[in-house]
Amino acid sequence: MGQSLVKNYIHIVFSTKYRQQLIYPPYEQELHSYLGGICNELGCQSIIVGGYTDHVHILCLLSKKIALMDLVEKVKANSSKWFKTRHESLKNFYWQDGYGAFSVNPKQVDIVIRYIANQHEHHRKKDFQAEYRAFLKKYKVEYDERYVWE
Numbered sequence: 001m002g003q004s005l006v007k008n009y010i011h012i013v014f015s016t017k018y019r020q021q022l023i024y025p026p027y028e029q030e031l032h033s034y035l036g037g038i039c040n041e042l043g044c045q046s047i048i049v050g051g052y053t054d055h056v057h058i059l060c061l062l063s064k065k066i067a068l069m070d071l072v073e074k075v076k077a078n079s080s081k082w083f084k085t086r087h088e089s090l091k092n093f094y095w096q097d098g099y100g101a102f103s104v105n106p107k108q109v110d111i112v113i114r115y116i117a118n119q120h121e122h123h124r125k126k127d128f129q130a131e132y133r134a135f136l137k138k139y140k141v142e143y144d145e146r147y148v149w150e
Contacts, residue, residue, distance in 0.1 A: 006064040009047075009104035011112055012072060013135065015055035015128055017094035018150070023053050027086050032056070034082060038075045042066055047109070050116040052123045055132075057116045059104065072099050096150055100132060102139050 016022050023031060035058060036046035043063035050057050062068060076095040084093050104112050129149065136143055
């Protein structure tokens with residue numbers, strides 16, 4: 001085969017360090033746009049970025065030219081440095097060390113888009129930890145509760 005053809009939809013989830021609620025409404029949209037911009041610069045087309053006060057969700061197409069681990073590392077490092085400059089109250093902002101990344105069936109992309117777009121409504125009923133555990137269960141990811149939350 002002469003071409004490398006790839007289309008991998010990836011749903012990435014990570015939280016603020018210790019799940020601190022530091023993603024304030026005045027900065028939320030700007031942060032989400034910045035995260036999507038980093039993905040785009042790395043060749044990973046951002047489809048939607050959303051989240052809540054203590055975490056973010058990114059749905060993107062993973063480029064064939066970058067490893068998932070490198071994408072997440074660059075997104076988190078660059079956005080953390082940038083976000084700290086937005087306001088004095090954010091000077092101690094950090095992302096958690098870990099992340100979740102889940103492949104998305106192309107037929108389910110619209111469902112994931114709606115899910116990410118409705119994070120504020122969703123989190124009136126369920127906190128981030130319950131949401132994340134549900135993802136791990138859905139995708140049959142084995143984990144040790146002692147090391148998931150740092």
